[in-house]
Amino acid sequence: MVAVFPFLWMVLSSFKTNREILLTVPPTFLPAAFYTGGYLKVLFDAPFFRWMLNSLFIGVTTTAAVVFTSALVGYIYAKFQFFGKRTSFAIILLTLMIPFEVIMIPEFLIVSGLGLLNSLSGIIVPSLVSAFGIFMCRQFCESVPGELLDAGRIDGASELGIFLRIIVPEITPAMSALTIFTFMGSWNNYVWPLIVINDQVKMPVSLAISYFNGAHMVHPSYVMAAAVLIVLPVLAVYLVFQRQFVEGLALSGIK
Amino acid sequence: MKVVLPRIGLFLLCISLTVLSGCGKQSPASAANPSALKGSISYWYNQDWEDANKLLLEAFGKAYPNVTVNATGFTYDTFIEKIRAAYSAGEESDAQQVFGDWASDLMKHKRLQKVPDDYAAQVKKRLFDTTLGGYTFDGVLYGIPKEYNIECGGVLYYPADLQKAGYAEFPRTFAELVDAAKKLTRLDSKGNSVHWGFDFMSIDSVPYLFLSLILQQNGSYWAADKVHVTFTTAEATKAMQVMADLVLKDKVTDVRHLSDPNNDSSNYFYKGDSSMCFRGPWVIPVGQKDFNLSNFSYGPMPSFTGTSKAFAAESGWGEVVSARTRSLEPVWAFIRFISSPQSHALWNSVTNTIPSEKSVAESKEFLQGNPMLKVSLDVLPLGRPIGPLQSIDQFKGQIVINNFTALCTGGQDVPATLRKIEEETNKMIDEMRAQ
Amino acid sequence: MSGGVARRGVRWGGRQRFVLFSLLPVFLLLAVFVVLPIVFSVVVSLFNYNPLSHSPPFVGLQNYRNLFSDGVFLRSISNTFLFVAVSVAANLLLATLVALAIDLVPRQGPKGLFRTVFFLPTTANIAAIAIVWGYMLNPRFGIVAGLFSILGVNLQLNWLGDQKLVMASIVTLNLWQDIGYNIIIVLAGLESIPRMFYESALVEGANRVRVFFGITLPLLARTMLFVSVMTIISYFQVFTPVMVLTRGGPNHASELLGVSIYLNAFQFSRLGYASGMAVILMALLLVLSLAQMKLFKPKWDY
Numbered sequence: 001m002v003a004v005f006p007f008l009w010m011v012l013s014s015f016k017t018n019r020e021i022l023l024t025v026p027p028t029f030l031p032a033a034f035y036t037g038g039y040l041k042v043l044f045d046a047p048f049f050r051w052m053l054n055s056l057f058i059g060v061t062t063t064a065a066v067v068f069t070s071a072l073v074g075y076i077y078a079k080f081q082f083f084g085k086r087t088s089f090a091i092i093l094l095t096l097m098i099p100f101e102v103i104m105i106p107e108f109l110i111v112s113g114l115g116l117l118n119s120l121s122g123i124i125v126p127s128l129v130s131a132f133g134i135f136m137c138r139q140f141c142e143s144v145p146g147e148l149l150d151a152g153r154i155d156g157a158s159e160l161g162i163f164l165r166i167i168v169p170e171i172t173p174a175m176s177a178l179t180i181f182t183f184m185g186s187w188n189n190y191v192w193p194l195i196v197i198n199d200q201v202k203m204p205v206s207l208a209i210s211y212f213n214g215a216h217m218v219h220p221s222y223v224m225a226a227a228v229l230i231v232l233p234v235l236a237v238y239l240v241f242q243r244q245f246v247e248g249l250a251l252s253g254i255k
Numbered sequence: 256m257k258v259v260l261p262r263i264g265l266f267l268l269c270i271s272l273t274v275l276s277g278c279g280k281q282s283p284a285s286a287a288n289p290s291a292l293k294g295s296i297s298y299w300y301n302q303d304w305e306d307a308n309k310l311l312l313e314a315f316g317k318a319y320p321n322v323t324v325n326a327t328g329f330t331y332d333t334f335i336e337k338i339r340a341a342y343s344a345g346e347e348s349d350a351q352q353v354f355g356d357w358a359s360d361l362m363k364h365k366r367l368q369k370v371p372d373d374y375a376a377q378v379k380k381r382l383f384d385t386t387l388g389g390y391t392f393d394g395v396l397y398g399i400p401k402e403y404n405i406e407c408g409g410v411l412y413y414p415a416d417l418q419k420a421g422y423a424e425f426p427r428t429f430a431e432l433v434d435a436a437k438k439l440t441r442l443d444s445k446g447n448s449v450h451w452g453f454d455f456m457s458i459d460s461v462p463y464l465f466l467s468l469i470l471q472q473n474g475s476y477w478a479a480d481k482v483h484v485t486f487t488t489a490e491a492t493k494a495m496q497v498m499a500d501l502v503l504k505d506k507v508t509d510v511r512h513l514s515d516p517n518n519d520s521s522n523y524f525y526k527g528d529s530s531m532c533f534r535g536p537w538v539i540p541v542g543q544k545d546f547n548l549s550n551f552s553y554g555p556m557p558s559f560t561g562t563s564k565a566f567a568a569e570s571g572w573g574e575v576v577s578a579r580t581r582s583l584e585p586v587w588a589f590i591r592f593i594s595s596p597q598s599h600a601l602w603n604s605v606t607n608t609i610p611s612e613k614s615v616a617e618s619k620e621f622l623q624g625n626p627m628l629k630v631s632l633d634v635l636p637l638g639r640p641i642g643p644l645q646s647i648d649q650f651k652g653q654i655v656i657n658n659f660t661a662l663c664t665g666g667q668d669v670p671a672t673l674r675k676i677e678e679e680t681n682k683m684i685d686e687m688r689a690q
Numbered sequence: 691m692s693g694g695v696a697r698r699g700v701r702w703g704g705r706q707r708f709v710l711f712s713l714l715p716v717f718l719l720l721a722v723f724v725v726l727p728i729v730f731s732v733v734v735s736l737f738n739y740n741p742l743s744h745s746p747p748f749v750g751l752q753n754y755r756n757l758f759s760d761g762v763f764l765r766s767i768s769n770t771f772l773f774v775a776v777s778v779a780a781n782l783l784l785a786t787l788v789a790l791a792i793d794l795v796p797r798q799g800p801k802g803l804f805r806t807v808f809f810l811p812t813t814a815n816i817a818a819i820a821i822v823w824g825y826m827l828n829p830r831f832g833i834v835a836g837l838f839s840i841l842g843v844n845l846q847l848n849w850l851g852d853q854k855l856v857m858a859s860i861v862t863l864n865l866w867q868d869i870g871y872n873i874i875i876v877l878a879g880l881e882s883i884p885r886m887f888y889e890s891a892l893v894e895g896a897n898r899v900r901v902f903f904g905i906t907l908p909l910l911a912r913t914m915l916f917v918s919v920m921t922i923i924s925y926f927q928v929f930t931p932v933m934v935l936t937r938g939g940p941n942h943a944s945e946l947l948g949v950s951i952y953l954n955a956f957q958f959s960r961l962g963y964a965s966g967m968a969v970i971l972m973a974l975l976l977v978l979s980l981a982q983m984k985l986f987k988p989k990w991d992y
Contacts, residue, residue: 072712080709088717090980095724096920097975099927101952102968103727105340105741105961106734110726112344126723129716132920136875139916143882143909159708173878181871188815194333195340198297198348199325206815207330234813242802336956343741360959364742514939518828649958657762660941664853687959689747690740 011228048229051205055187056233058123058204063182065128067175073129074137075167079149089138095131100191108195122196123204127186133178140174141167176241183237187230205230294585295323297348299338301572302328307605308352311593314601318592322585342366342577349580350590355389355404355570356647362392363690368576370396374591381596386611388640389570399594401602402571403609403616406463406535408564408634409553410453411521411542416530425554432531432557436507439530451529452507457520460533461498461513462655467566468494470639471559477642483684484644486677487670495662495669497559502663510663513656524551536631540607553627555634564634567641571611609635644680645687654679728972731965739962746962753966763967765942766950769857773946774925777861781921782914784865785872790906792873793880805877812870820934823863853943856936860944864931868924872917879913880906915986919979926975947971 076082077089107126116122144167152162168175190206197203300308305328312326327348329337335357341347342361353361361367370378375396379387383403390398410432412425420438422431436452443449455464469476474490477483485491501507512523521538523529525546533556542548558564574594580586592598596614603610604624609631610616616632644650654676662672735753737746757763788808795801811819826833883906891901929948932938938945938953947967955964 069716073716076709076712080705082706082709090976091725092720093979094972094976095720095728096923097926097972097979098728098731098968099929099948099951099971101929101948101955102731102961102965103724104336104955105343106727106730107723108340109344109741110722112346117344117346125719129719131720131724134716135920136916139912140878140882142912159704171882173881174875177874177878180874184813190815190817191333191336194329195337198299198327200327230818231814235810238806238809238813242805339741339956360740360742364740364744366742511940514936514941515828646958652957653953657941660939664941683958686738689738690743690959 047201048205050201051203051207052233054120054202055204055206058120059183059186059237061124062127062186063179066130066133066182067178069129070133070137070178071141071168071171071175072163073134074139075141075163077134077138078141078144079146092131092134096135104192104195111196117196118198118202120202123189123193126192127189130182133182136174136178137171140171144170179241180238184234187234289319289588290321292319292585292588293321294582295325296350296580296582296586296589298324298326298350298352298589299334299348300326300328300352301334301354302330304352304572304602304606307602310601310605311598314598315589315592319585319588322588324589345579347577347579349582349586350574350576352572353398353575354572355386355400358390358398358570358573358575359392359643359645361575362390362397366578367397368578368580370399371587374587378594381613382611383613383616383635383638385568385635385638385640386570386573388642390573390575398573398575399590400570400573400611401594401599401608402573402606403568403611403635403638404535404571405566405568405609405631405635405638406459407467407533407566407568407638408556409534409536409630410556411524411532411534411538411551412554413530413551415550420530425552427557428561429557429559433501433505433507436501436531437505440505440507442506446506448506448509451509451523452505453501453531453533454508454520454524454529455498455501455533456508456510456513457534458513458652458656459535460520461659462651463567464533465491465494465498465655465659466641468497468559470565470567471563473560473563482643482688483681484677486673486680491673492669494559495673498659499662499669510660513660536609536628537607539627553630555630564637566634566638568638569641569647571608573611645684649683650680654683732969734962735965735969737962738960739965740959741961749962753963754970756963757966757970762942762945763950766945766947769943769945770926770947773857773861773928774922777865777925778918778921780861780865781869781872781925782918785869785876785917786914788869789873789876789880792877805874808873809870811867814867816867816930817934819867820863820931823859823931824935827859853940856940856944860932860935863935864925864928867931872921875917876910876913879910882913883909911986915983918986919982922978922982923975926971 077085111117111122111126116125148166148170149162152166157165187204188206189204193204194207308326308328312324315322315324325348335354338347338351338353338357339360347366358367369375378396378399382400386400386403387396390396390400410425416439417423417425417435420435422435426432426435432453438452439450440448440452441450455461466476469488469490472490472493474488476486476488476491478485502510508529512518512520519534519538520529520532521534521541524532524534525542525548536553539553542551556564574590576586576590593602596612599610599612600615600618600621602608603612603615604621607625609628610621615621616635622629622632641647658667658672658675658679661667662669667675736748736750738749738753739746792801792804792808795804828835887905887909888901891905896904927948928946929952932944932946932949933952936944938949951964951967951971954960954967
């Protein structure tokens, strides 16, 4: 219940006026009246729907690419041997160990050199593969019994076929989790898109929060409303995929 | 951010009409026939000033129908990163609305275009010297400020509280100020202050109060070479001692809320936690609009020595032009338009910022629309540019604040604090200049 | 080493082609967009670098020498170690307990509900959450203070402004928001354990505790290894909640490495110095991760 409380407070605050949030001491829990001005301002003062669409496009493409490549590459690292395997995996891990702010400028220079600035591709292309995803899928693929794979090969299935028909069903729980995480990460990503995009219509929805929380202005009501609205699609993805989750593990249970 | 004071309505109407009619000094070529000028320029601005900028953009669009301005607003917190990243990759917009300190880096590395000589000469006469400091490099002007970023000169206060302390008017001398502050401070059983008499704990107020106390004693914080700083002077020592005493001896404020980035000292004032708050005038609209208060006022900060009211100021928001822009004529037509006296008057009114333009600051209409700003407007001529500290953010936010906090929490004494501020600042200056 | 690929020699067998075509595009993307910037950053750490500068001065190891005598940086490292130690331990423990508890719920409906409830905080934007917590924790107007006063406790604790309390507050808020990830992953790990192991154990008459230590824990090892390595790597870089709430204050009490790096890179325009910090961080994390993987390598296969 502790888990839900701040979340609940955020939702309730989104229905309070700015003054109510800032001034009432001691702070109230329920709003005095259901004030929808925060939501109206967020939805109509900014191109909110367009931003949602941008984020959706970015989220879906990134997630699909990441989940597929991570499962594939994770599988290879788990079940195959090849030259330079340990070193390359260490390098892949290494890419997780450096804070984004440090590589932001060089990455920006590279993306700019490739002509991807001010476009959604500039956000999508650098995020098509994820070291986190590869690492996670490797761990889960390791647990898949080798006999299943050998059986598949004896049956004459192609390597790709083995991947799709044997591995993927086995690691569905992991892949569902990865889908949810990747989508969320992409949805909430905000610094990089801000640096890369110049035109307001191309921006993703994640920056709506800071749009309303400017340096000299204090508008917690709008910030809360924006935060709630932004969370909704992520929750939707979660609810959809957690069912996959459940079905996936039901399948893996029957073995 | 919409202005709601009815008094200002007529004033804005007059100004808007003037701006819309395209009057004002412009470059000879385009003044003759604005609609003959064709082109398209890109302009990035601060989202905090969305309303004001939109008005100016509309007016420009009407005056120059064949010039397209692709304007995008960005939130303050990531704007500096965007600008730096863009300039380093050569992808910046033609013109940007920047904050004073950001321009110094750009100028040093030759990324900005200087203001055309004829216009620069005009601007230097029209605007306060203090505001031009941050936009000048090697004596050449590279940008045009819209705002006089003043963090000194005024104090928020509750007249009712002062009356309880026996002051019918705002204290006239520094001694009276301290006296009133002490009387209004309330301590709890453990000796911690629960109500502050005079709060100056904010990232801007602490360094600027410090510098103004030095300047008012006719001291200087610049060393002989004019490049490095010195804070181990007698004036600096006295200034720091005064501030330390206010916190540690008189307890008129405490350092605990200094690190709260979401609640400025003015927020605490508006919630009733202090009787007086030393802050720049830009916090006044927050109290009026967001907190809906009308029981406070803004008084003139007394001189420390009784003779001088000098203070330091950095340059505020203004426009700069990229050196690589290809649309020379349109972009300078745009800049001249939005920095005309009329445009400035409109912009400052809507954003409630202090004007960089002398004529606006002296105009009766501006004062009528913003009566509480009288205090600040009166002291504008007394300001001095803060000087080439290389990274004003680092100086204020890290060096001064951290050392002052250490002083207030008992970690170090006044001489050590001053020494460290001096050493760290000089180290920073050397490092930045080498880049 | 499995003999498969080695035995095939130089012929481009189906398996080798598969490996090659799968890995190549991924490696290319990673190389261009991540590895290259990292190499750039390592090089930059040897300069007094400003991205706007046409000829930044080479300073060799001076940045590193300065870092080791920089009180703020050293404080930041110790803050971060403390933060990571406490947070990761708490995270792993809590996540596993919660995941186990959820796993025990017999019916899918309530199980899904619990899972959702615990994952809910993680779905929200960390910056927004930090702002919310900031309001909640304000000693005068925050709801936490309000609760205390309702309960009659007159503590007036300054959760974010007191040097002794701020770290605890950041740890709590970060855990609250982040633990959902590990709960989901551990759950996925638990649910990947084939039921037949449990069934055969029950047939043999093993009790709950033996089942847990004999079957669950060992088979969860791969998942736990992943979770612990990733959480450590991630927590060493925590930055947003601190930036939003305290900016590293008061007086560097809450300054974590991620924050130091950010402040130096952008606010103070010392990208070379910040890169040096990042290189040190990277080296640290590499050593820690490889050590974990060596020490806890699961020794069995199915």
